[in-house]
Amino acid sequence: MxxxxxxxxxKFLNNPNNGNIKQSVLADDFFLDLPQYHELKKKFRETEYYSRHWKWHQLVRLVLEPQQTRQYMYDRLLSLLLKHRRSYDEYFILKTQEGIHQLPNPLADLNRLEILYERYFQIYLDIKNKIHFDYPKKEYKGPTIRGAINWNNTIQNSSTEFPIEFVSSIRQKEFETSENILLILCAEWLFRESSRLLQIDFKEPISEYNRSLLSEISQKTQMILHDFPFKSILNESKRYWNLSSSDPRIKQLEQKTKQRINQRLVRNSNYVKILEWIDDFRSLDISRVTDSTPTRHILDSLENVDTVYEAWIFLEFVEFLHEKGLLINLKLGDKAHCQFEYRGLIVTFWYEKSFSQKEGHAWILLHVPDFTAMVNDEILAIFDAKNYSNTGYYSESQNKMLAYMNNLDTSFGALIYPNYPKNWDDFTRDERMQQLVLFLDTKNSEATNNEIKNHARKLVDLAWIDLPKEYQTIAEPVAFRKFEHPIPGKKARFHFEQSLSLIRMPPEQSEIAINLKNQSLQEIFKAIVSRIPLIA
Incomplete structure (x- = not known):
C-alpha cells in the first residue's frame, strides 16, 4: 500500500539536501524506533515488504544501493557462465524466495536480444552494400562460341579437320554461397523467435517496452525476407528455414564459410562478424522460452540480488581455478559443483549442498552452507556469502557460521562479504579522525593536540587512493581477517584448532575491488588446499 x-x-532522508542521514544509520533496524519516525514505522508495517518478512535494513539497501553495482555483478556472472558452461542446454539454477530462476534466462535478458538485433542490422547493411559473390567458369559445348575457347578440348573432341563444335567457357556471378545463405537465415531466426514470443500468453505479461521491441524485430526482419534484392539467395535459403540454428546442416554452412574465409575466397570482414553473431544468438537460446518462463529480471528483488552474489562468487572461483589450469569439471543445474585436482586428490567445491543427520554429516540440524569444499566424503572447509552493507548484522552471520562448524564438525569456516572487513573508505568521519590522530601522535610526539587535529582535518575527507602514501598504511584495503581458536597462550577444552575467516569480495569494477577479489579467491583456495593433509 x-x-x-x-x-x-x-531517498529523502538520505539525500544530502534534505535529511542527510547516512545509509549505515538509516539502515539500522532501531532507526524506526525513534519517536520522530513513528509514522514511517507504521507505514512500513503496512507494506508488501513487511508482509514478506523483509527487514528494514533490506529495504534501505534495495532503495539506496547503486543499480550499476548490481548490474556489473550480474553481467560478470552471466559472462562467466556463458564462458564455462559445456553446452547451450546447461543452466545455472538459482533458488530464491520468489521461486526458481534459471540462468541464462533469455526472456529476462531481452536487452541482449536487442543488442543482437542492432548488431545484425548493421552487419546486414554492410554486407548488402558490398555483397560477396563467386565468379566461377561455366563450360559450354556446341556450335556457338560463348566466351573464351578452350582449343585443346575443342580439337580433342573434334572428328573433322575444322571443328564444327567448340568447347568454350564464360564467367558468371553466383550469389548463392554459404555465407550469403547464413546472412538471410539470421534474419529468419530473428523473425521466427520474435513473432513466437509475441504470441505467447505469459503468466506475468512482458513489459510494454519489450513487446514493442519484439514487434520492431518481427516487422523489420519480415521486410528483409520479403524484399531482399538478391532473390536467388533468398530462394536458396528457404531450404533451411524450418531448421533450428543448431541443426547439423546449418553447422555445415558455417564450416564451409569458415573454410572460404580462411582460403581468402571471401574477403569482406563482415562475414566473420556474422559467424560470431550466430554463436552469440545460440548462447541466448531464445527458442526454449515458454509461457512458464519468468518474465521478471532476477535483479528486481533484493533477496534475488543476495542469491546472485552467491552465484557470482561460485563462478569467480570457477574462473580462478580455470586460470590456474586446475579446473577439471563443472556441473550446473541441480547439485552444482566444480572440481579440481591437488596433490593427487579430487577436491569438489559444492554450491548449496545440504547436509542432514541421515547422511551422517550433520550432528543435529539440516544445514545448507553456500559453498562446501570436500574430498570424497570429508568436509575440508565451508563458506557462506552474506551480501550485507550494514555492520550491525555481521555478528549474526558469524554466529550462524559457528553453528555450521559445530554441527558439521569441521575446523574451518569463512564468511564472504562485499564490504567487510572495513577499510578506510568504509569508516565514518569520526572513525577516520580517530585513526589519523593516533597515527599522527605516534609520528610526531612533540606536536600539540590542536596541531595534530588540524593536520588530520586536512586528510579526513580524502578517499584512500588520494591519501599520501605514508598515510595509506593506516587502513589499507584488506581482503580477509582470520580468527583462530584456541587463542595463543590458552588451551582449548573442547574445540581444537578452529579458524573463522572474514573475507571481502566486492562485486565492483574498480581497480581496488578487483584486487581485493583476487586476493580473496587466493585465500579461499589456500584455506581449502591447506586442509588436504588433514584427511589425506
Whole structure:
C-alpha cells in the first residue's frame, strides 16, 4: 500500500539536501524506533515488504544501493557462465524466495536480444552494400562460341579437320554461397523467435517496452525476407528455414564459410562478424522460452540480488581455478559443483549442498552452507556469502557460521562479504579522525593536540587512493581477517584448532575491488588446499 511512498521517504532522508542521514544509520533496524519516525514505522508495517518478512535494513539497501553495482555483478556472472558452461542446454539454477530462476534466462535478458538485433542490422547493411559473390567458369559445348575457347578440348573432341563444335567457357556471378545463405537465415531466426514470443500468453505479461521491441524485430526482419534484392539467395535459403540454428546442416554452412574465409575466397570482414553473431544468438537460446518462463529480471528483488552474489562468487572461483589450469569439471543445474585436482586428490567445491543427520554429516540440524569444499566424503572447509552493507548484522552471520562448524564438525569456516572487513573508505568521519590522530601522535610526539587535529582535518575527507602514501598504511584495503581458536597462550577444552575467516569480495569494477577479489579467491583456495593433509 505504501511501497512507493516508503521508497521516496528513504531517498529523502538520505539525500544530502534534505535529511542527510547516512545509509549505515538509516539502515539500522532501531532507526524506526525513534519517536520522530513513528509514522514511517507504521507505514512500513503496512507494506508488501513487511508482509514478506523483509527487514528494514533490506529495504534501505534495495532503495539506496547503486543499480550499476548490481548490474556489473550480474553481467560478470552471466559472462562467466556463458564462458564455462559445456553446452547451450546447461543452466545455472538459482533458488530464491520468489521461486526458481534459471540462468541464462533469455526472456529476462531481452536487452541482449536487442543488442543482437542492432548488431545484425548493421552487419546486414554492410554486407548488402558490398555483397560477396563467386565468379566461377561455366563450360559450354556446341556450335556457338560463348566466351573464351578452350582449343585443346575443342580439337580433342573434334572428328573433322575444322571443328564444327567448340568447347568454350564464360564467367558468371553466383550469389548463392554459404555465407550469403547464413546472412538471410539470421534474419529468419530473428523473425521466427520474435513473432513466437509475441504470441505467447505469459503468466506475468512482458513489459510494454519489450513487446514493442519484439514487434520492431518481427516487422523489420519480415521486410528483409520479403524484399531482399538478391532473390536467388533468398530462394536458396528457404531450404533451411524450418531448421533450428543448431541443426547439423546449418553447422555445415558455417564450416564451409569458415573454410572460404580462411582460403581468402571471401574477403569482406563482415562475414566473420556474422559467424560470431550466430554463436552469440545460440548462447541466448531464445527458442526454449515458454509461457512458464519468468518474465521478471532476477535483479528486481533484493533477496534475488543476495542469491546472485552467491552465484557470482561460485563462478569467480570457477574462473580462478580455470586460470590456474586446475579446473577439471563443472556441473550446473541441480547439485552444482566444480572440481579440481591437488596433490593427487579430487577436491569438489559444492554450491548449496545440504547436509542432514541421515547422511551422517550433520550432528543435529539440516544445514545448507553456500559453498562446501570436500574430498570424497570429508568436509575440508565451508563458506557462506552474506551480501550485507550494514555492520550491525555481521555478528549474526558469524554466529550462524559457528553453528555450521559445530554441527558439521569441521575446523574451518569463512564468511564472504562485499564490504567487510572495513577499510578506510568504509569508516565514518569520526572513525577516520580517530585513526589519523593516533597515527599522527605516534609520528610526531612533540606536536600539540590542536596541531595534530588540524593536520588530520586536512586528510579526513580524502578517499584512500588520494591519501599520501605514508598515510595509506593506516587502513589499507584488506581482503580477509582470520580468527583462530584456541587463542595463543590458552588451551582449548573442547574445540581444537578452529579458524573463522572474514573475507571481502566486492562485486565492483574498480581497480581496488578487483584486487581485493583476487586476493580473496587466493585465500579461499589456500584455506581449502591447506586442509588436504588433514584427511589425506
Amino acid at each position: 505504501f511501497e512507493k511512498e516508503i521508497q521516496q521517504e528513504i
